[in-house]
Amino acid sequence: MTHDELAEIRKAEQERKQKYKHKINVCMASGCLSLRSDLVKEAITKEVDKECLADSVLVSKVGCVGLCSQGPIVVLETKGEVREGITPEDAEAIIKSLGAEHDGGNSNELVDGVVLRLDSKFFTRQKKIVMEHSGLIDPDRIEDYIAVGGYESVLDVLTEMSPAEVIDQVTRSGLRGRGGAGYPTGLKWSTVAKAFSSSGEKFIICNADEGDPGAYMDRSILESNPHQVIEGMIIGAFAVGASKGFVYVRAEYPLAIERLKIALKQAEKFGFLGHNIGGTTFSFTVELRYGAGAFVTGEETALIASVGGQRGLPQQRPPYPAERGLFGRPTLINNVETLANIPPIIRNGGDWFAKIGTEKSKGTKVFSLVGKINNVGLVEVPLGMPLREVIYDLGGGIPDGRTFKAVQTGGPSGGCIPAEHLDLPVDFESLQQAGSIMGSGGMIVMDDASCMVDVAKYFMGFCKSESCGKCIPCRVGTVQMHAILERITDGTATMEDLGLLENLCGLAKNASICGLGQSAPNPVLSTLRYFRDEYRAHIEERRCPAGVCKFKNAGKDVYEEDLEVRDETGTSS
Numbered sequence: 263m264t265h266d267e268l269a270e271i272r273k274a275e276q277e278r279k280q281k282y283k284h285k286i287n288v289c290m291a292s293g294c295l296s297l298r299s300d301l302v303k304e305a306i307t308k309e310v311d312k313e314c315l316a317d318s319v320l321v322s323k324v325g326c327v328g329l330c331s332q333g334p335i336v337v338l339e340t341k342g343e344v345r346e347g348i349t350p351e352d353a354e355a356i357i358k359s360l361g362a363e364h365d366g367g368n369s370n371e372l373v374d375g376v377v378l379r380l381d382s383k384f385f386t387r388q389k390k391i392v393m394e395h396s397g398l399i400d401p402d403r404i405e406d407y408i409a410v411g412g413y414e415s416v417l418d419v420l421t422e423m424s425p426a427e428v429i430d431q432v433t434r435s436g437l438r439g440r441g442g443a444g445y446p447t448g449l450k451w452s453t454v455a456k457a458f459s460s461s462g463e464k465f466i467i468c469n470a471d472e473g474d475p476g477a478y479m480d481r482s483i484l485e486s487n488p489h490q491v492i493e494g495m496i497i498g499a500f501a502v503g504a505s506k507g508f509v510y511v512r513a514e515y516p517l518a519i520e521r522l523k524i525a526l527k528q529a530e531k532f533g534f535l536g537h538n539i540g541g542t543t544f545s546f547t548v549e550l551r552y553g554a555g556a557f558v559t560g561e562e563t564a565l566i567a568s569v570g571g572q573r574g575l576p577q578q579r580p581p582y583p584a585e586r587g588l589f590g591r592p593t594l595i596n597n598v599e600t601l602a603n604i605p606p607i608i609r610n611g612g613d614w615f616a617k618i619g620t621e622k623s624k625g626t627k628v629f630s631l632v633g634k635i636n637n638v639g640l641v642e643v644p645l646g647m648p649l650r651e652v653i654y655d656l657g658g659g660i661p662d663g664r665t666f667k668a669v670q671t672g673g674p675s676g677g678c679i680p681a682e683h684l685d686l687p688v689d690f691e692s693l694q695q696a697g698s699i700m701g702s703g704g705m706i707v708m709d710d711a712s713c714m715v716d717v718a719k720y721f722m723g724f725c726k727s728e729s730c731g732k733c734i735p736c737r738v739g740t741v742q743m744h745a746i747l748e749r750i751t752d753g754t755a756t757m758e759d760l761g762l763l764e765n766l767c768g769l770a771k772n773a774s775i776c777g778l779g780q781s782a783p784n785p786v787l788s789t790l791r792y793f794r795d796e797y798r799a800h801i802e803e804r805r806c807p808a809g810v811c812k813f814k815n816a817g818k819d820v821y822e823e824d825l826e827v828r829d830e831t832g833t834s835s
Contacts, residue, residue, distance in 0.1 A: 263413070263417070263532055263533040263534060263539075263540060264417070264540065264541060265414075265417050265421070268408060268413060268414065268417060271405060271408050271409075272408050272409050272411070275405045275406070275408060275409035276409050279320065279409070281317075282317075282318060282319060282320040283318040283319065283340070284318060284319045284320070284338070284339075284340045284341075284360050285319075285320045285322065285338075285339040285340050286306060286319060286320065286321045286322070286336060286337070286338055286339070286356070287322050287324040287327075287336070287337040287339055287397060287398065288302055288303040288306065288321065288322070288323060288324065288334070288335075288336050288337075289324060289325070289326060289327045289333060289334065289335040289336070289337070289397065290303070290323045290324065290325070291325050291326035291327075291330070291482055291485045291486060291517075292478075292481065292482075292485060292517050293326070293330035293331070293333050293639075294327075294330075294333035294334045294335055295517065296333075297333045297334050298334065298350075299333060299334035299335070299348075301350045302334045302336065302348050302349065302350055302352075302353070303321060303323060304350070305350035305351075305353035306321050306336070306353045306356060306357070307321045308353070309353040309354055309356075309357045310357060313357055315357065319357070319360065322399075322400050323400050323401075323402070324337070324396075324397050324398060324399060324400060324401075324486075325396045325397055325399070325401050325482070325485055325486020325487060326393070326396050326397060326482040326485065326486045326639075326640055327344065327396070327397035328384070328385075328388075328393075328396075328397065328639045328640045328641060329344070329346060329378070329384070329637060329638075329639045330478075330482075330638055330639035330640060331637075331638035331639060332346040332347060332637075332638075332639075333346070333347070334347070334348050334349070335348070336348045336356065337380070337397065338356070338359075338360070339398075341360075342379055342380040342381060343377055343378070343379060343380070344377070344378040344379070344380060345377055345378075346377075346378065383655050383656065384637060384641075384655075384656055384658070387643070387647075387651065387655050387656055388641055388642050388643055388656065389618065389626050389642065389643060389644045390626070390642045391603060391606050391615075391618075391625065391626050391642070392483060392490075392599055392602045392603055392606075392626065392628055392642060393482075393483065393486065393487075393628060393640070393642050394606070395407070395410050395486075395487050395490070396482070396483070396486035396487055397486070398410070399487065401485060401486055401487055401488060401489075401521050401525070402521060402524050402525075404489060404525070404528040404529065404532060407487065407489040407490070411609065412489055412490070412493065412605070413489070413493055413532075413534055414609065415493060415497060415604070415605040415606075415608035415609050416493050416496050416497060416534060416539070416540070416605075417540050418608060418609075419497050419500055419501075419608060420500060420539060420540045420542045420544055421540060421541075421542065425455060425500060425501045425502070425503065426455075428497060428500065428501040428608070429448055429451045429452050429455060429501050430448075430612070431607060431608060431611065431612040432447055432448040432451055432501070432604065432607060432612060433446070433448025433449070433451075433452070433612065434448075434611075434612030434613055434616060435447075435448070435603075435607045435612035435613075435614075435615035435616055435624060435625070436448075436612075436615065436616045436619075436622075436624030436625070437600065437603055437607065437615065437624060437625055438623065438624070438690065439596065439597065439600050440597055440598075440599035440600045440603070440627065440628075440702065440703070441469055441560070441596070441597035441599075441600065441702055442560075442672065442675065442699065442700065442701045442702050442777075443777075444623075444690045444700060447596065447600055450584060450594065450596075451498065451501050451502055451594065453582075453584040453585070454502040454503075454504075454584045454592050454593070454594040455501060455502045455503060457584055457585050457592035458592075459591050459592050461591065463505065463506075463589070463591045464502055464503050464504040464505070464591055464592045464593065464594070465504050465506055465507065465508065465587065465588045465589070465591055465592075465593045465594070466495055466498050466499045466502065466504040466506075466507040466508075466593070466594045466595075466596075467507065467508045467509075467510055467565065467566070467569060467587075467588065467593060467594070467595045467596075468491060468495055468507065468508070468509040468510065468596065468597070468598060468601055469510055469560065469562075469565060469595055469596065469597040469598070470484060470509055470510060470511035470512065470515070470518070470597070470598050471510050471511070471512050471553040471559050471560045471565060472512060472515075472560070472598075472702060473512065473555070473556075473557040473559075473560050473728075474557075474672075474673025474674065474675075474701060474702055474704045475673055475674065475704070475706070475721075475724060476630060476632040476633070476670075476673065476704040476705070476706045477630050477673055477701070477702050477703060477704030478630050478640075479598075479599060479628040479629070479630050479640060479702065479703045479704075480597065480598035480599060480702070481512075481515050481517075481518050482628075482630075482640055483598050483599060483602055483628070484511070484515070484518035484521065484522055484598060485517050485518050485521055487602070488518075488521050488522045488524075488525035488526075489525050489528075489529065490602045490605055491509075491598055491601050491602050492525055492526065492529050492534070492535070492548065493534070493604070493605045494596075494600075494601030494602055494603070494604035494605055495507050495509075495546075495548060495601055496534060496535070496539070496546055497604050497605065497608060498594055498596065498601065498604060499546045499594075500544055500546070502592075502594050504546070504594060505545055505546055505547075506546070506547055506548075506549075507546065507547070507548040507549075508548070508549050508550070508551050508569050508588075509522060509548060509549075509550050509551070510551045510552075510553055510559075510565055510568065510569055511550060511551070511552060511553065512552075512553045512555065513552040513553055513554060513555060514555055519550065519552070522550060523550065526548055526550075529548075535547055535548060551568070551569045553568065553574075554568075554574075556568075556574050556728065556730070557674075557724075557728035557778065558574060558575075558576060558728060558729070558730045558776070558778050559574035561576045561776045561777050561778060562583050562587075562595050563576045563577040563579065563583065563776070564576040564577075564730070564776070565595065566583055566587050566588050566593060566595075569588055570588055570589060574730070575730050575732050576730065576732065576775060576776035576778075578775055583595055597702070599627075599628055599702075599703070603615070603625060618644050618645075619644050619645035619646055619689070620645055620646035620687065620689045620691075622689070622690065622691055623645040623646065623689035623690045623691065624645065625644070625645060626642050626643060626644050626645065627642065627643065627645055627688070627700065627703055628640060628641070628642045628703050629641055629642075629643070629652065629688075629703045629704070629705050630703060630704050630705065631652070631653075631656070631657045631705050631707065632704070632705070632706050632707070633669075633670075633705075633706040633707040633708055634660055634661060634664065634707050634708055634709040634711075634712070635653065635657040635658065635659070635660065635661070635707040636657060636658030636659055636660070636661050637656065637657050637658040641656045641657075643656070643688070645687075645688065645689045645690075646687045646688065646689050647687065647688055648684070648685050648686065648687055648688070649669065649679065649683065649684050649685065649686045649687075649688055650684040650685055652688060652705070653666060653669065653684065653707060657707065660707070660709050661709075664709040664710055664711065665681075665709060665710040666681050666684070666707070666708075666709060666710075667680070667681060667708045667709055667710045667712055667714075668680050668681070668707075668708045668712070668714065668717075668792070668793075669705055669706065669707050669708065670698075670704075670705070670706040670708070670717065670721075670785065671688075671693055671698045671699065671700065671701060671704070671705055672693070672698050672699035672700060672701025672702075672704070672781075672784070673701050673702065673704045673721075674721045674724050674725050674728075674781070674782065674784075674785065675699060675701055675777065675778075675781035675782075675784055676693075676698045676699045676700075676701045676704075676781075676784055676785065676788075677696070677697045677698035677699070677784045677785055677787065677788025677789075677791075678698070678708075678714060678717065678718075678785060678788045678789050678792065678793070679693070679696050679697075679698055679788070679792075680792040680793070682792075683696050688700075696788075697784070697787065697788040697791050697792075698784070698788055699781070699784070710808070711808055711809070711810070712808055712810070713751075713796065713806050713807070713808040713809075713810035713811055714789040714792075714793040714796050714808075715747065715750055715751055715789065715793075715796055715797055715800055715806075715811070716751055716806075716808075716810050716811055717785065717789065718747055718785045718786045718789045719744065719747035719748065719750075719751055721782075721785040721786075722740060722743050722744040722747055722782065722785065722786060723744050725740045725778060725779075725782035726740040726741050726743075726744045728778065729778060729779065729782075730778070732775065733773070733774055733775045733776075733779060735769055735770045735772075735773040735774045735779055736770060736774040736775075736776075736778060736779025736782065739766050739769060739770040739774070739779065739782075740770065740779070740782050742766055743763060743766050743767065743770070743782075743783065743786065746759050746762060746763045746766075747763070747786070750763075750797060750800045750801060751800060751806070751811040752811070752812070752813055752814045753800065753804040753811070753813030753814055754814060755800070755801050756801065757801055757802070759801070760797060760801060763786065763790075764787075764790065766783075767783035767786055767787050768783075770782055770783050771783050795807075796808075
């Protein structure tokens with residue numbers, strides 16, 4: 263594939279779409295598909311055919327629109343409308359609404375469903391780089407991606423830039439790894455590029471083993487635009503000198519896997535994968551590897567072991583994967599979102615990307631908003647946006663008139679941020695100072711009916727189950743910490759238990775060999791920092807302020823206590 267050939271495909275595809283008067287996009291990501299958006303698309307297509315409108319109305323399958331809990335979602339692109347909760351029975355009204363617009367009628371009255379404008383805050387307050395084409399293109403058509411400039415960056419890199427120039431642009435962008443640690447991407451690429459390999463072999467791995475509770479950013483990116491991730495991998499491979507890549511994807515993501523398979527075949531067919539890409543001497547291939555659902559394989563060394571056919575256990579570092587990784591060769595590991603940032607950075611330049619975000623946290627971040635929030639779904643915002651704007655402007659606030667209490671960021675490795683920090687800018691440094699982390703981007707919102715001790719117990723239970731058992735501080739420490747939290751929530755703990763819990767948190771953080779054990783105490787420590795009163799209420803008063811925890815023998819104790827405070831006449835004092 264050459265630049266000219268790519269331009270011809272792009273032009274033909276753009277001309278094909280321009281001939282349609284109306285474009286109707288039906289979300290076919292996991293959330294909407296689970297609500298049978300495929301039947302909605304089928305019904306709308308049939309209605310278009312019935313009305314003989316196939317030449318003027320284009321009905322397309324697209325990826326995630328962002329409003330994941332309100333599906334099936336249909337976007338009337340030409341009219342700038344997003345319709346939620348659409349059923350196949352709405353197909354006729356949707357098509358009629360297109361005509362009503364031209365007849366001067368009120369199209370919104372024709373469809374029984376919530377209408378959200380594309381110019382509403384939920385969309386306009388976002389800045390999309392990673393997901394700029396999500397909800398707009400068909401993830402199963404490479405032509406759709408080419409029409410919006412896809413694979414141009416690859417050809418630019420292979421024909422006009424040296425590996426050092428590519429790394430320089432990534433370094434200038436200030437991009438940091440989006441998998442959680444926030445390590446500078448340009449520095450990691452530079453280290454792999456300089457690393458010596460006796461065989462000349464180097465590898466690149468896309469980490470799609472997303473396992474945080476409440477996180478589904480990577481899954482949605484792969485479901486919505488897998489070609490952007492593949493393009494990022496090709497560019498990364500060229501920059502560091504790798505000839506083979508692997509996508510390590512969670513087996514529980516069947517739709518993402520299916521679309522990845524289709525995209526890889528298309529990329530190979532169009533000459534973006536394989537031998538002599540773009541007529542150059544550069545060759546690169548990609549294979550899929552399926553994760554078995556172990557959270558610890560999100561850690562780099564455990565992931566490498568799993569890709570290599572071994573049990574997914576972490577290793578002591580150094581050596582780092584950049585120097586000795588898969589099969590003992592230098593290996594570049596980036597997560598899905600990190601790689602999806604690469605094509606836009608090459609297309610627009612590293613300096614363009616560096617102007618977005620904060621001084622130390624550049625660019626945007628995709629977050630999954632879940633829990634007690636109105637707009638459950640995906641958003642992409644510039645780093646540095648205050649938490650309050652994410653929760654209220656994009657998330658739509660807390661349902662049922664309840665009060666915001668805290669937000670858990672970073673999954674089981676993160677922490678809980680209370681309402682007093684709602685104006686905190688969302689970036690790597692600010693979250694860390696507040697006792698949490700960016701993580702991969704999950705945000706679990708909690709209202710005033712949430713018990714923070716119970717929340718800490720939930721995450722510790724998750725870490726206990728997911729510990730690989732290799733090191734004692736993690737294997738035993740998470741079990742003991744969870745047991746203490748259980749005693750606190752069932753009303754049998756003492757204040758000495760609280761002290762022991764804090765000591766165990768410090769031990770696990772400092773002595774575990776990988777990030778799972780080192781970060782497992784974070785939800786406990788952050789809730790102790792901001793909600794210690796709730797811990798004390800559970801232990802000293804045997805009371806759960808949120809009314810969530812059920813204490814052992816609570817009825818008997820309350821009865822006995824009640825007897826003690828009554829006088830001889832039976833009147834309560």
